[in-house]
Amino acid sequence: MLQNIAIGQYVPGHSFLHRADPRSKLLFIILFATLVFLANNALTYAVLIAFTLYAGLLSRLSLGYILKSLKPVWILIVFTIVLHIFMTKGGTVYFQWGWFTVEERGVQQAIFISFRLGLLVIISSLLTLTTSPIDLTEGLERLLGPFARIGVPVHDIALMMSIAIRFIPTLMEETDKIIKAQTARGANFTSGSLIKRAQNLIPIAIPLFVSAFRRAEDLALAMEARGYRGGVGRTRLHKLAFSWRDAGMAVAGVLLAITIGWWRA
Amino acid sequence: MQITFDQVSHVYGKGTPFERIALHDISFMIPSGSFVGIIGQTGSGKSTLIQHLNGLLLPSAGKITLGDTVITAKQRLPHEQRRDIGLVFQYPEHQLFEETVAKDVAFGPSNFELPEAMVDARVREALEIVGLDYEKVKDRSPFHMSGGQMRRVALAGVLAMQPKVLVLDEPTAGLDPEGRNLILEAIYRIHQEQKLTTLLVTHSMEEAARYADYMLVLAQGKVALQGKPDEVFMQAERLRELAMDVPETVAFVSRLNQMLPDKEGLPNSVYREEELIAHLLERLSVPKEG
Ligand SMILES: Nc1ncnc2c1ncn2[C@@H]1O[C@H](COP(=O)(O)OP(=O)(O)O)[C@@H](O)[C@H]1O
Ligand SMILES: [Mg+2]
Numbered sequence: 001m002l003q004n005i006a007i008g009q010y011v012p013g014h015s016f017l018h019r020a021d022p023r024s025k026l027l028f029i030i031l032f033a034t035l036v037f038l039a040n041n042a043l044t045y046a047v048l049i050a051f052t053l054y055a056g057l058l059s060r061l062s063l064g065y066i067l068k069s070l071k072p073v074w075i076l077i078v079f080t081i082v083l084h085i086f087m088t089k090g091g092t093v094y095f096q097w098g099w100f101t102v103e104e105r106g107v108q109q110a111i112f113i114s115f116r117l118g119l120l121v122i123i124s125s126l127l128t129l130t131t132s133p134i135d136l137t138e139g140l141e142r143l144l145g146p147f148a149r150i151g152v153p154v155h156d157i158a159l160m161m162s163i164a165i166r167f168i169p170t171l172m173e174e175t176d177k178i179i180k181a182q183t184a185r186g187a188n189f190t191s192g193s194l195i196k197r198a199q200n201l202i203p204i205a206i207p208l209f210v211s212a213f214r215r216a217e218d219l220a221l222a223m224e225a226r227g228y229r230g231g232v233g234r235t236r237l238h239k240l241a242f243s244w245r246d247a248g249m250a251v252a253g254v255l256l257a258i259t260i261g262w263w264r265a
Numbered sequence: 266m267q268i269t270f271d272q273v274s275h276v277y278g279k280g281t282p283f284e285r286i287a288l289h290d291i292s293f294m295i296p297s298g299s300f301v302g303i304i305g306q307t308g309s310g311k312s313t314l315i316q317h318l319n320g321l322l323l324p325s326a327g328k329i330t331l332g333d334t335v336i337t338a339k340q341r342l343p344h345e346q347r348r349d350i351g352l353v354f355q356y357p358e359h360q361l362f363e364e365t366v367a368k369d370v371a372f373g374p375s376n377f378e379l380p381e382a383m384v385d386a387r388v389r390e391a392l393e394i395v396g397l398d399y400e401k402v403k404d405r406s407p408f409h410m411s412g413g414q415m416r417r418v419a420l421a422g423v424l425a426m427q428p429k430v431l432v433l434d435e436p437t438a439g440l441d442p443e444g445r446n447l448i449l450e451a452i453y454r455i456h457q458e459q460k461l462t463t464l465l466v467t468h469s470m471e472e473a474a475r476y477a478d479y480m481l482v483l484a485q486g487k488v489a490l491q492g493k494p495d496e497v498f499m500q501a502e503r504l505r506e507l508a509m510d511v512p513e514t515v516a517f518v519s520r521l522n523q524m525l526p527d528k529e530g531l532p533n534s535v536y537r538e539e540e541l542i543a544h545l546l547e548r549l550s551v552p553k554e555g
Pocket of ligand 2: 308313
Protein backbone atom coordinates (compact mmCIF):
# COMPACT_ATOMS: atom_id res chain seq x y z
CA MET A 1 0.00 0.00 0.00
CA LEU A 2 2.72 2.42 0.97
CA GLN A 3 5.30 0.96 -1.36
CA ASN A 4 5.08 3.87 -3.79
CA ILE A 5 6.84 6.11 -1.33
CA ALA A 6 10.11 4.35 -2.11
CA ILE A 7 10.83 7.37 -4.32
CA GLY A 8 13.71 9.46 -3.01
CA GLN A 9 14.97 6.50 -1.04
CA TYR A 10 18.57 5.35 -1.08
CA VAL A 11 19.34 2.69 -3.69
CA PRO A 12 22.55 0.90 -2.74
CA GLY A 13 25.18 0.67 -5.45
CA HIS A 14 28.82 1.21 -6.38
CA SER A 15 28.68 3.92 -9.00
CA PHE A 16 30.85 7.03 -9.13
CA LEU A 17 28.14 9.03 -7.39
CA HIS A 18 27.59 6.37 -4.74
CA ARG A 19 31.25 6.39 -3.80
CA ALA A 20 31.88 10.10 -3.85
CA ASP A 21 32.18 11.76 -0.44
CA PRO A 22 28.84 13.04 0.91
CA ARG A 23 30.46 16.37 1.80
CA SER A 24 31.50 17.04 -1.78
CA LYS A 25 28.05 16.00 -2.99
CA LEU A 26 26.40 18.43 -0.56
CA LEU A 27 28.74 21.29 -1.49
CA PHE A 28 28.27 20.52 -5.16
CA ILE A 29 24.50 20.76 -4.82
CA ILE A 30 24.80 24.18 -3.20
CA LEU A 31 26.96 25.31 -6.13
CA PHE A 32 24.61 23.73 -8.66
CA ALA A 33 21.55 25.39 -7.12
CA THR A 34 23.30 28.77 -7.33
CA LEU A 35 24.15 28.16 -10.99
CA VAL A 36 20.57 27.12 -11.76
CA PHE A 37 19.44 30.51 -10.46
CA LEU A 38 22.10 32.31 -12.47
CA ALA A 39 21.19 30.62 -15.75
CA ASN A 40 19.03 32.92 -17.85
CA ASN A 41 19.18 31.88 -21.49
CA ALA A 42 18.70 28.80 -23.63
CA LEU A 43 22.42 28.08 -23.83
CA THR A 44 23.06 28.04 -20.09
CA TYR A 45 19.96 25.93 -19.46
CA ALA A 46 21.07 23.47 -22.14
CA VAL A 47 24.44 23.14 -20.39
CA LEU A 48 22.78 22.48 -17.04
CA ILE A 49 20.35 19.94 -18.51
CA ALA A 50 23.15 18.11 -20.30
CA PHE A 51 25.17 18.10 -17.11
CA THR A 52 22.25 16.72 -15.08
CA LEU A 53 21.69 13.94 -17.61
CA TYR A 54 25.37 13.07 -17.39
CA ALA A 55 25.18 13.00 -13.59
CA GLY A 56 22.18 10.67 -13.94
CA LEU A 57 24.32 8.33 -16.06
CA LEU A 58 27.06 8.45 -13.43
CA SER A 59 24.61 7.15 -10.81
CA ARG A 60 23.96 4.03 -12.93
CA LEU A 61 20.28 4.18 -11.96
CA SER A 62 17.66 3.91 -14.68
CA LEU A 63 16.69 7.30 -16.08
CA GLY A 64 13.00 6.44 -15.71
CA TYR A 65 13.43 5.81 -12.01
CA ILE A 66 15.29 9.09 -11.49
CA LEU A 67 12.61 11.00 -13.39
CA LYS A 68 9.99 9.49 -11.09
CA SER A 69 11.32 11.79 -8.38
CA LEU A 70 9.52 14.57 -10.25
CA LYS A 71 6.19 12.95 -9.44
CA PRO A 72 5.55 14.71 -6.13
CA VAL A 73 6.28 18.15 -7.64
CA TRP A 74 4.70 17.91 -11.07
CA ILE A 75 1.59 19.80 -9.94
CA LEU A 76 3.81 22.61 -8.75
CA ILE A 77 5.62 22.65 -12.09
CA VAL A 78 2.40 22.71 -14.11
CA PHE A 79 1.06 25.47 -11.86
CA THR A 80 4.21 27.55 -12.44
CA ILE A 81 3.98 27.07 -16.19
CA VAL A 82 0.34 28.15 -16.30
CA LEU A 83 0.99 31.13 -14.05
CA HIS A 84 3.87 32.42 -16.16
CA ILE A 85 2.19 31.88 -19.51
CA PHE A 86 -0.82 33.91 -18.42
CA MET A 87 0.69 36.52 -16.14
CA THR A 88 4.15 37.41 -17.43
CA LYS A 89 4.03 40.02 -20.18
CA GLY A 90 6.56 41.38 -22.65
CA GLY A 91 7.91 40.73 -26.14
CA THR A 92 5.90 39.50 -29.12
CA VAL A 93 2.22 38.77 -28.55
CA TYR A 94 1.55 35.17 -29.64
CA PHE A 95 -2.13 35.05 -28.89
CA GLN A 96 -4.82 37.50 -27.97
CA TRP A 97 -8.43 37.11 -26.86
CA GLY A 98 -9.98 40.21 -25.37
CA TRP A 99 -7.74 41.44 -22.55
CA PHE A 100 -6.16 38.04 -22.32
CA THR A 101 -2.76 37.56 -24.03
CA VAL A 102 0.06 35.07 -24.21
CA GLU A 103 3.34 36.85 -24.78
CA GLU A 104 6.92 35.88 -25.59
CA ARG A 105 8.45 36.51 -22.19
CA GLY A 106 5.68 34.56 -20.51
CA VAL A 107 6.37 31.44 -22.55
CA GLN A 108 10.10 31.84 -22.07
CA GLN A 109 9.78 32.23 -18.28
CA ALA A 110 7.38 29.28 -18.10
CA ILE A 111 9.96 27.07 -19.79
CA PHE A 112 12.91 28.37 -17.79
CA ILE A 113 11.26 28.27 -14.39
CA SER A 114 9.84 24.78 -14.88
CA PHE A 115 13.26 23.53 -15.93
CA ARG A 116 14.76 25.30 -12.93
CA LEU A 117 12.41 23.47 -10.56
CA GLY A 118 12.86 20.18 -12.35
CA LEU A 119 16.67 20.40 -12.33
CA LEU A 120 16.77 21.24 -8.63
CA VAL A 121 14.50 18.32 -7.75
CA ILE A 122 16.39 15.86 -9.93
CA ILE A 123 19.85 16.84 -8.73
CA SER A 124 18.81 16.63 -5.08
CA SER A 125 17.12 13.28 -5.66
CA LEU A 126 20.39 12.08 -7.16
CA LEU A 127 21.94 12.94 -3.80
CA THR A 128 19.39 11.03 -1.71
CA LEU A 129 19.23 8.13 -4.19
CA THR A 130 22.99 7.57 -4.06
CA THR A 131 23.84 8.51 -0.47
CA SER A 132 22.85 6.40 2.51
CA PRO A 133 21.10 8.40 5.25
CA ILE A 134 23.98 7.68 7.61
CA ASP A 135 26.54 9.14 5.20
CA LEU A 136 24.29 12.06 4.51
CA THR A 137 23.91 13.10 8.14
CA GLU A 138 27.56 12.47 8.79
CA GLY A 139 28.45 14.70 5.86
CA LEU A 140 26.15 17.39 7.23
CA GLU A 141 27.59 17.05 10.70
CA ARG A 142 31.11 17.51 9.40
CA LEU A 143 30.22 20.44 7.18
CA LEU A 144 28.42 22.17 10.03
CA GLY A 145 31.20 21.25 12.46
CA PRO A 146 32.60 24.80 12.75
CA PHE A 147 29.26 26.01 14.16
CA ALA A 148 29.74 23.76 17.18
CA ARG A 149 32.33 26.30 18.41
CA ILE A 150 29.65 28.93 18.78
CA GLY A 151 27.43 26.59 20.78
CA VAL A 152 25.25 24.99 18.11
CA PRO A 153 24.60 21.36 19.17
CA VAL A 154 25.65 20.06 15.76
CA HIS A 155 26.25 16.49 16.88
CA ASP A 156 22.90 16.14 18.60
CA ILE A 157 21.04 17.61 15.65
CA ALA A 158 22.82 15.21 13.28
CA LEU A 159 22.05 12.27 15.55
CA MET A 160 18.39 13.23 15.78
CA MET A 161 18.24 13.51 12.02
CA SER A 162 19.84 10.17 11.41
CA ILE A 163 17.59 8.43 13.92
CA ALA A 164 14.53 10.05 12.38
CA ILE A 165 15.60 9.08 8.87
CA ARG A 166 16.49 5.59 10.02
CA PHE A 167 13.01 5.06 11.48
CA ILE A 168 10.93 6.42 8.62
CA PRO A 169 10.88 3.13 6.70
CA THR A 170 10.33 1.15 9.89
CA LEU A 171 7.35 3.26 10.85
CA MET A 172 5.98 3.08 7.31
CA GLU A 173 6.21 -0.69 7.41
CA GLU A 174 4.53 -0.69 10.79
CA THR A 175 1.74 1.59 9.57
CA ASP A 176 1.21 -0.65 6.59
CA LYS A 177 0.94 -3.69 8.86
CA ILE A 178 -1.47 -2.03 11.26
CA ILE A 179 -3.67 -0.78 8.44
CA LYS A 180 -3.78 -4.29 7.04
CA ALA A 181 -4.58 -5.84 10.39
CA GLN A 182 -7.43 -3.43 11.11
CA THR A 183 -8.72 -3.84 7.56
CA ALA A 184 -8.81 -7.57 8.19
CA ARG A 185 -11.04 -6.77 11.17
CA GLY A 186 -13.43 -4.94 8.87
CA ALA A 187 -12.25 -1.36 9.33
CA ASN A 188 -12.98 0.76 6.29
CA PHE A 189 -10.66 3.71 5.80
CA THR A 190 -11.87 4.96 2.46
CA SER A 191 -15.56 5.70 2.85
CA GLY A 192 -17.91 7.54 5.22
CA SER A 193 -18.21 11.14 6.33
CA LEU A 194 -15.17 13.22 7.24
CA ILE A 195 -15.77 12.78 10.98
CA LYS A 196 -16.21 9.05 10.54
CA ARG A 197 -12.97 8.87 8.61
CA ALA A 198 -11.12 10.84 11.26
CA GLN A 199 -12.44 8.42 13.88
CA ASN A 200 -11.23 5.57 11.72
CA LEU A 201 -7.68 6.81 12.18
CA ILE A 202 -7.74 6.01 15.91
CA PRO A 203 -7.25 2.25 15.43
CA ILE A 204 -4.13 3.08 13.40
CA ALA A 205 -2.73 5.99 15.37
CA ILE A 206 -2.81 4.42 18.83
CA PRO A 207 -0.95 1.20 17.99
CA LEU A 208 1.52 3.27 15.99
CA PHE A 209 2.25 5.60 18.92
CA VAL A 210 2.53 2.69 21.30
CA SER A 211 5.07 0.99 19.07
CA ALA A 212 7.01 4.20 18.37
CA PHE A 213 7.39 4.81 22.10
CA ARG A 214 8.39 1.23 22.68
CA ARG A 215 11.03 1.49 19.97
CA ALA A 216 12.33 4.79 21.29
CA GLU A 217 12.67 3.34 24.77
CA ASP A 218 14.46 0.26 23.47
CA LEU A 219 16.82 2.37 21.41
CA ALA A 220 17.66 4.73 24.27
CA LEU A 221 18.32 1.78 26.52
CA ALA A 222 20.50 0.04 23.93
CA MET A 223 22.51 3.21 23.33
CA GLU A 224 23.04 3.78 27.00
CA ALA A 225 23.97 0.15 27.59
CA ARG A 226 26.68 0.57 24.98
CA GLY A 227 28.11 3.63 26.65
CA TYR A 228 26.77 6.45 24.51
CA ARG A 229 27.44 9.83 26.19
CA GLY A 230 26.95 12.30 23.39
CA GLY A 231 29.39 13.42 20.73
CA VAL A 232 32.38 14.39 22.85
CA GLY A 233 35.35 12.12 22.30
CA ARG A 234 33.41 9.78 20.03
CA THR A 235 35.46 8.13 17.30
CA ARG A 236 34.14 6.75 14.03
CA LEU A 237 34.11 3.34 12.43
CA HIS A 238 34.00 4.66 8.88
CA LYS A 239 36.01 7.79 8.39
CA LEU A 240 34.96 10.01 5.53
CA ALA A 241 37.85 10.54 3.16
CA PHE A 242 38.18 12.56 -0.01
CA SER A 243 39.36 10.72 -3.12
CA TRP A 244 40.03 11.38 -6.80
CA ARG A 245 36.25 11.38 -7.28
CA ASP A 246 35.92 14.44 -5.12
CA ALA A 247 38.73 16.16 -6.94
CA GLY A 248 36.88 15.34 -10.16
CA MET A 249 33.71 16.88 -8.80
CA ALA A 250 35.56 20.01 -7.73
CA VAL A 251 37.01 20.39 -11.24
CA ALA A 252 33.58 19.78 -12.81
CA GLY A 253 32.07 22.36 -10.47
CA VAL A 254 34.63 25.02 -11.37
CA LEU A 255 34.27 24.35 -15.12
CA LEU A 256 30.48 24.46 -14.85
CA ALA A 257 30.59 27.74 -12.93
CA ILE A 258 32.93 29.33 -15.51
CA THR A 259 30.78 28.13 -18.44
CA ILE A 260 27.57 29.45 -16.94
CA GLY A 261 29.19 32.74 -15.94
CA TRP A 262 30.59 33.19 -19.47
CA TRP A 263 27.49 32.25 -21.44
CA ARG A 264 24.73 33.78 -19.36
CA ALA A 265 23.12 36.80 -20.89
CA MET B 266 -14.73 -23.17 2.72
CA GLN B 267 -12.67 -24.69 -0.04
CA ILE B 268 -9.58 -22.70 -0.99
CA THR B 269 -7.79 -23.03 -4.31
CA PHE B 270 -4.66 -21.26 -5.54
CA ASP B 271 -4.06 -21.54 -9.24
CA GLN B 272 -0.56 -20.50 -10.38
CA VAL B 273 -0.52 -17.48 -8.10
CA SER B 274 2.47 -15.13 -8.19
CA HIS B 275 3.12 -11.96 -6.25
CA VAL B 276 5.71 -9.28 -7.01
CA TYR B 277 6.47 -6.49 -4.54
CA GLY B 278 7.55 -3.06 -5.79
CA LYS B 279 7.06 -3.82 -9.46
CA GLY B 280 9.08 -1.51 -11.70
CA THR B 281 11.41 -0.20 -8.99
CA PRO B 282 14.96 -1.25 -8.15
CA PHE B 283 13.41 -2.92 -5.08
CA GLU B 284 11.31 -5.30 -7.16
CA ARG B 285 11.05 -8.68 -5.51
CA ILE B 286 9.21 -11.83 -6.51
CA ALA B 287 7.77 -13.05 -3.22
CA LEU B 288 5.52 -15.80 -4.59
CA HIS B 289 6.12 -17.76 -7.74
CA ASP B 290 3.55 -19.96 -9.42
CA ILE B 291 1.85 -21.28 -6.28
CA SER B 292 -0.85 -23.91 -6.78
CA PHE B 293 -2.71 -25.98 -4.21
CA MET B 294 -6.20 -27.02 -3.15
CA ILE B 295 -7.46 -27.12 0.41
CA PRO B 296 -10.76 -28.92 1.05
CA SER B 297 -13.25 -27.31 3.42
CA GLY B 298 -12.59 -28.21 7.05
CA SER B 299 -8.88 -28.97 6.74
CA PHE B 300 -6.23 -27.90 9.18
CA VAL B 301 -3.29 -26.83 7.05
CA GLY B 302 0.23 -26.26 8.32
CA ILE B 303 2.23 -23.77 6.25
CA ILE B 304 5.93 -24.11 6.91
CA GLY B 305 8.98 -22.37 5.58
CA GLN B 306 11.98 -20.32 6.55
CA THR B 307 11.78 -16.61 7.21
CA GLY B 308 11.40 -14.83 3.88
CA SER B 309 9.97 -17.85 2.08
CA GLY B 310 6.70 -16.00 1.40
CA LYS B 311 4.36 -17.37 4.08
CA SER B 312 3.02 -14.00 5.21
CA THR B 313 2.66 -12.82 1.62
CA LEU B 314 0.71 -15.95 0.76
CA ILE B 315 -1.84 -15.64 3.55
CA GLN B 316 -2.49 -11.95 2.96
CA HIS B 317 -3.97 -12.98 -0.38
CA LEU B 318 -6.67 -14.91 1.42
CA ASN B 319 -8.71 -11.91 2.43
CA GLY B 320 -7.79 -9.60 -0.35
CA LEU B 321 -5.21 -7.49 1.48
CA LEU B 322 -2.84 -8.33 -1.34
CA LEU B 323 -3.96 -9.10 -4.85
CA PRO B 324 -2.08 -11.67 -6.92
CA SER B 325 0.17 -10.26 -9.63
CA ALA B 326 -0.80 -13.26 -11.72
CA GLY B 327 -2.97 -16.31 -11.24
CA LYS B 328 -6.32 -16.98 -9.62
CA ILE B 329 -7.54 -17.65 -6.09
CA THR B 330 -10.89 -19.24 -5.36
CA LEU B 331 -12.49 -18.97 -1.91
CA GLY B 332 -15.70 -20.96 -1.84
CA ASP B 333 -17.57 -19.36 -4.72
CA THR B 334 -15.58 -16.13 -4.81
CA VAL B 335 -12.77 -15.58 -7.28
CA ILE B 336 -9.87 -13.19 -6.68
CA THR B 337 -7.51 -12.21 -9.47
CA ALA B 338 -5.21 -9.27 -10.18
CA LYS B 339 -8.23 -7.24 -11.23
CA GLN B 340 -11.00 -8.72 -9.12
CA ARG B 341 -11.04 -7.69 -5.46
CA LEU B 342 -12.76 -9.40 -2.58
CA PRO B 343 -16.01 -7.62 -1.60
CA HIS B 344 -15.87 -5.96 1.86
CA GLU B 345 -18.60 -8.14 3.43
CA GLN B 346 -16.67 -11.27 2.58
CA ARG B 347 -13.66 -10.17 4.60
CA ARG B 348 -15.60 -11.29 7.65
CA ASP B 349 -15.57 -14.91 6.49
CA ILE B 350 -11.79 -14.99 6.54
CA GLY B 351 -10.33 -14.33 9.99
CA LEU B 352 -6.72 -13.27 9.59
CA VAL B 353 -4.55 -13.16 12.70
CA PHE B 354 -1.32 -11.34 11.92
CA GLN B 355 2.07 -11.99 13.45
CA TYR B 356 2.31 -10.28 16.84
CA PRO B 357 -1.39 -9.40 16.75
CA GLU B 358 -1.15 -7.77 20.20
CA HIS B 359 0.51 -4.80 18.48
CA GLN B 360 -2.84 -3.92 16.95
CA LEU B 361 -4.77 -3.51 20.19
CA PHE B 362 -5.97 0.05 20.67
CA GLU B 363 -9.13 0.28 22.76
CA GLU B 364 -9.37 1.28 26.42
CA THR B 365 -10.88 -2.01 27.49
CA VAL B 366 -10.55 -5.60 26.39
CA ALA B 367 -14.27 -5.93 25.65
CA LYS B 368 -14.28 -2.88 23.38
CA ASP B 369 -11.26 -4.09 21.47
CA VAL B 370 -12.71 -7.52 20.86
CA ALA B 371 -15.95 -5.85 19.74
CA PHE B 372 -14.15 -3.78 17.07
CA GLY B 373 -14.37 -6.47 14.37
CA PRO B 374 -18.03 -7.47 14.76
CA SER B 375 -19.14 -3.81 15.11
CA ASN B 376 -17.48 -2.99 11.80
CA PHE B 377 -19.89 -5.38 10.14
CA GLU B 378 -22.88 -3.63 11.68
CA LEU B 379 -24.27 -6.39 13.84
CA PRO B 380 -26.83 -5.49 16.53
CA GLU B 381 -25.24 -4.57 19.86
CA ALA B 382 -26.67 -7.49 21.83
CA MET B 383 -25.23 -9.88 19.30
CA VAL B 384 -21.83 -8.20 19.45
CA ASP B 385 -21.82 -8.56 23.26
CA ALA B 386 -22.65 -12.23 23.05
CA ARG B 387 -19.89 -12.80 20.53
CA VAL B 388 -17.32 -10.93 22.59
CA ARG B 389 -18.16 -13.04 25.63
CA GLU B 390 -17.98 -16.24 23.66
CA ALA B 391 -14.71 -15.34 21.91
CA LEU B 392 -13.00 -14.47 25.18
CA GLU B 393 -14.09 -17.75 26.75
CA ILE B 394 -12.75 -19.69 23.76
CA VAL B 395 -9.27 -18.26 24.27
CA GLY B 396 -9.46 -19.08 27.97
CA LEU B 397 -10.02 -15.64 29.45
CA ASP B 398 -12.72 -15.00 32.05
CA TYR B 399 -15.07 -12.45 30.50
CA GLU B 400 -16.21 -10.91 33.79
CA LYS B 401 -12.64 -10.54 35.01
CA VAL B 402 -11.02 -9.07 31.93
CA LYS B 403 -13.74 -7.13 30.15
CA ASP B 404 -13.01 -3.77 31.79
CA ARG B 405 -9.26 -4.11 31.98
CA SER B 406 -6.93 -2.19 29.70
CA PRO B 407 -5.35 -4.55 27.18
CA PHE B 408 -2.09 -2.64 27.58
CA HIS B 409 -1.78 -3.77 31.19
CA MET B 410 -1.89 -7.47 30.47
CA SER B 411 0.92 -9.96 29.98
CA GLY B 412 2.19 -10.68 26.47
CA GLY B 413 0.45 -14.04 26.27
CA GLN B 414 -2.86 -12.59 27.49
CA MET B 415 -2.65 -9.71 25.04
CA ARG B 416 -2.14 -12.13 22.22
CA ARG B 417 -5.19 -14.12 23.29
CA VAL B 418 -7.27 -10.93 23.42
CA ALA B 419 -6.15 -10.16 19.86
CA LEU B 420 -7.06 -13.68 18.77
CA ALA B 421 -10.48 -13.25 20.41
CA GLY B 422 -10.87 -10.05 18.39
CA VAL B 423 -10.72 -12.09 15.20
CA LEU B 424 -12.78 -15.03 16.50
CA ALA B 425 -15.57 -12.63 17.48
CA MET B 426 -16.20 -12.04 13.78
CA GLN B 427 -17.06 -15.76 13.56
CA PRO B 428 -15.06 -16.40 10.40
CA LYS B 429 -15.39 -19.58 8.39
CA VAL B 430 -11.71 -19.66 7.62
CA LEU B 431 -9.13 -18.95 10.29
CA VAL B 432 -5.65 -17.95 9.18
CA LEU B 433 -2.89 -17.49 11.74
CA ASP B 434 0.58 -16.08 11.06
CA GLU B 435 3.00 -17.61 13.56
CA PRO B 436 0.59 -17.23 16.48
CA THR B 437 3.07 -18.63 18.99
CA ALA B 438 6.13 -16.53 18.09
CA GLY B 439 7.83 -15.19 21.19
CA LEU B 440 5.59 -16.92 23.73
CA ASP B 441 6.67 -19.19 26.56
CA PRO B 442 5.74 -22.89 26.27
CA GLU B 443 2.65 -22.48 28.42
CA GLY B 444 1.32 -19.52 26.45
CA ARG B 445 2.07 -21.42 23.27
CA ASN B 446 0.03 -24.41 24.34
CA LEU B 447 -2.91 -22.29 25.50
CA ILE B 448 -3.10 -20.55 22.13
CA LEU B 449 -2.68 -23.69 20.04
CA GLU B 450 -5.22 -25.67 22.05
CA ALA B 451 -7.75 -22.85 21.78
CA ILE B 452 -7.21 -22.74 18.02
CA TYR B 453 -7.57 -26.47 17.64
CA ARG B 454 -10.68 -26.59 19.79
CA ILE B 455 -12.46 -23.90 17.81
CA HIS B 456 -11.33 -25.48 14.57
CA GLN B 457 -13.07 -28.70 15.52
CA GLU B 458 -16.13 -27.27 17.22
CA GLN B 459 -17.01 -24.81 14.47
CA LYS B 460 -15.74 -26.92 11.58
CA LEU B 461 -13.46 -24.13 10.40
CA THR B 462 -10.92 -24.34 7.64
CA THR B 463 -7.70 -23.38 9.41
CA LEU B 464 -4.32 -22.33 8.04
CA LEU B 465 -1.53 -22.20 10.57
CA VAL B 466 1.72 -20.55 9.55
CA THR B 467 4.60 -21.74 11.66
CA HIS B 468 8.24 -22.59 11.41
CA SER B 469 7.99 -25.30 13.98
CA MET B 470 7.62 -28.79 12.55
CA GLU B 471 6.38 -29.95 15.94
CA GLU B 472 3.38 -27.61 15.85
CA ALA B 473 2.54 -28.61 12.31
CA ALA B 474 2.86 -32.31 13.11
CA ARG B 475 0.62 -32.02 16.13
CA TYR B 476 -2.39 -30.43 14.43
CA ALA B 477 -2.16 -30.34 10.65
CA ASP B 478 -3.85 -32.80 8.33
CA TYR B 479 -2.30 -31.18 5.27
CA MET B 480 1.03 -29.43 4.88
CA LEU B 481 2.50 -26.86 2.53
CA VAL B 482 6.25 -26.37 2.65
CA LEU B 483 7.37 -23.10 1.09
CA ALA B 484 10.91 -22.27 0.01
CA GLN B 485 11.95 -19.12 -1.83
CA GLY B 486 8.43 -18.27 -2.85
CA LYS B 487 7.61 -21.69 -4.28
CA VAL B 488 5.81 -24.72 -2.94
CA ALA B 489 8.66 -27.12 -2.22
CA LEU B 490 6.55 -29.96 -0.84
CA GLN B 491 2.90 -30.53 -0.13
CA GLY B 492 0.77 -33.40 1.06
CA LYS B 493 -0.38 -35.22 4.17
CA PRO B 494 2.07 -34.80 7.04
CA ASP B 495 3.34 -38.38 6.90
CA GLU B 496 4.01 -38.02 3.16
CA VAL B 497 5.94 -34.82 3.78
CA PHE B 498 7.91 -36.21 6.71
CA MET B 499 8.95 -39.25 4.67
CA GLN B 500 10.99 -36.89 2.53
CA ALA B 501 13.49 -36.27 5.29
CA GLU B 502 16.29 -35.78 2.75
CA ARG B 503 14.47 -33.03 0.87
CA LEU B 504 13.50 -31.31 4.13
CA ARG B 505 17.12 -31.28 5.22
CA GLU B 506 18.06 -29.71 1.88
CA LEU B 507 15.59 -26.96 2.70
CA ALA B 508 17.29 -26.54 6.09
CA MET B 509 14.28 -27.92 7.96
CA ASP B 510 14.10 -30.76 10.41
CA VAL B 511 11.56 -33.52 10.64
CA PRO B 512 9.65 -33.45 13.95
CA GLU B 513 11.33 -35.20 16.84
CA THR B 514 8.77 -37.99 16.77
CA VAL B 515 9.70 -38.84 13.18
CA ALA B 516 13.41 -38.61 13.93
CA PHE B 517 12.87 -40.90 16.93
CA VAL B 518 11.01 -43.53 14.90
CA SER B 519 13.66 -43.62 12.19
CA ARG B 520 16.45 -43.93 14.73
CA LEU B 521 14.56 -46.68 16.56
CA ASN B 522 13.90 -48.52 13.30
CA GLN B 523 17.60 -48.52 12.50
CA MET B 524 18.24 -50.43 15.70
CA LEU B 525 15.38 -52.90 15.27
CA PRO B 526 15.38 -55.81 12.85
CA ASP B 527 13.65 -54.94 9.58
CA LYS B 528 10.38 -56.70 10.23
CA GLU B 529 9.84 -55.37 13.70
CA GLY B 530 10.19 -51.68 12.89
CA LEU B 531 7.44 -49.18 13.69
CA PRO B 532 5.46 -47.91 10.70
CA ASN B 533 7.18 -44.87 9.18
CA SER B 534 3.89 -43.03 8.97
CA VAL B 535 3.69 -42.51 12.74
CA TYR B 536 4.31 -38.86 13.58
CA ARG B 537 1.70 -37.79 16.14
CA GLU B 538 2.91 -37.96 19.71
CA GLU B 539 -0.12 -39.86 21.01
CA GLU B 540 0.08 -42.38 18.19
CA LEU B 541 3.75 -43.01 18.88
CA ILE B 542 3.11 -43.46 22.57
CA ALA B 543 0.29 -45.91 21.83
CA HIS B 544 2.55 -47.93 19.54
CA LEU B 545 5.36 -48.01 22.07
CA LEU B 546 3.07 -49.03 24.91
CA GLU B 547 1.69 -51.83 22.80
CA ARG B 548 5.19 -53.11 22.06
CA LEU B 549 6.35 -52.79 25.61
CA SER B 550 3.38 -54.35 27.38
CA VAL B 551 4.04 -57.94 28.30
CA PRO B 552 1.52 -60.24 26.59
CA LYS B 553 -0.77 -61.85 29.19
CA GLU B 554 0.08 -65.44 29.76
CA GLY B 555 -2.46 -68.12 29.19
N1 LIG C 1 5.84 -5.04 1.98
C1 LIG C 1 6.87 -5.61 1.34
N2 LIG C 1 7.55 -4.94 0.38
C2 LIG C 1 8.57 -5.50 -0.28
N3 LIG C 1 9.01 -6.74 -0.08
C3 LIG C 1 8.40 -7.48 0.86
C4 LIG C 1 7.30 -6.95 1.62
N4 LIG C 1 6.88 -7.92 2.48
C5 LIG C 1 7.68 -8.97 2.27
N5 LIG C 1 8.59 -8.72 1.30
C6 LIG C 1 9.61 -9.67 0.79
O1 LIG C 1 8.95 -10.81 0.29
C7 LIG C 1 9.61 -12.00 0.70
C8 LIG C 1 8.65 -12.89 1.45
O2 LIG C 1 8.36 -12.30 2.69
P1 LIG C 1 7.29 -12.86 3.71
O3 LIG C 1 6.06 -13.21 2.97
O4 LIG C 1 7.16 -11.89 4.82
O5 LIG C 1 8.00 -14.20 4.21
P2 LIG C 1 7.79 -15.02 5.57
O6 LIG C 1 6.49 -14.63 6.18
O7 LIG C 1 7.84 -16.46 5.11
O8 LIG C 1 8.96 -14.70 6.44
C9 LIG C 1 10.79 -11.57 1.54
O9 LIG C 1 11.92 -11.64 0.74
C10 LIG C 1 10.50 -10.15 1.92
O10 LIG C 1 11.66 -9.39 2.00
MG1 LIG D 1 6.14 -13.82 8.08
